[in-house]
Amino acid sequence: MSFYGEMYNSTHEDYEDFQDQESRYRYGHCDERTLMFLGETCWSIFNTSMSYVEVEDWCNLEVVVRSYNSLTECMETASALSSCYYPNRVVEQLFVRIHRKFFSSCNNEEDLADAPAGVVLLATLLPIVLIPFIVYIVVWKSSLKD
Template identity: 30%
Template sequence: WIKCRTFSQNTWILFLVLAQTFLIVCNESLMLEKLPRCGKSFEEMMKKVDSKKWCNLTEFIPYYDNFSLCTEQEASAARCFWPNRLAQGFITGIHKQFFSNCTSEKVHWEDPPDEILITLILIPVLLMVAMISLVVWCSKRSDILV
């Protein structure tokens, strides 16, 4: 009976220890205190890039990668998941600061002229009709295949 009781107490203690390690409490104030360091570092790196090239991802991708890793590490150090709403809010602020004038140019597709469109539709249709006719004709003339 003593062994069972000891086992049960040990099990309970083990459970509590494991529960504490799995219980992650995000320290949001610490994360919000540390994230601006990432923004400051990104801002310093972006000063090296001409502001006219801020919309060209290839010009600053290494800096943005460092910024992203920094925010992830700071969130992790504060025992917070990443991304989370606070980190996303901070990242969105950085995006507004640097990339608010970047717009994607949408290509407006137009149909080709009617003559070309009709030709592009009729060619495959006529080819299918020709192939079906050829198969039917060959199946009726099975004597030439033997």
């Protein structure tokens, strides 16, 4: 776990009250200017981290998960230091910016190609044809018992 996570990570799964941010921090008025400044620092750290990753590996979760987790922890810390709840509008904007830059070309549609039309037709018609046959067998079996 990074330095940020050890000190301020309010969503760490080992804490039973990870959703109760108020138990750990005193929140007043959210200082968005400070949060934006600290968020830019988090952005810079993440940007540097991603510069060591080949572009073709940006969509590989196993390669980027550590950097992404560090970014999340950094933004949690920045939010806490700025007296802001996490997540918030500023954090959301930063993550949208990061996703546009690094992950917009990631596409999982190749993994889930559409099934051929014949398979879809068979999977649809087979139960429709089997239901009357099964009903007939049940009725026939019950008439034999009478």
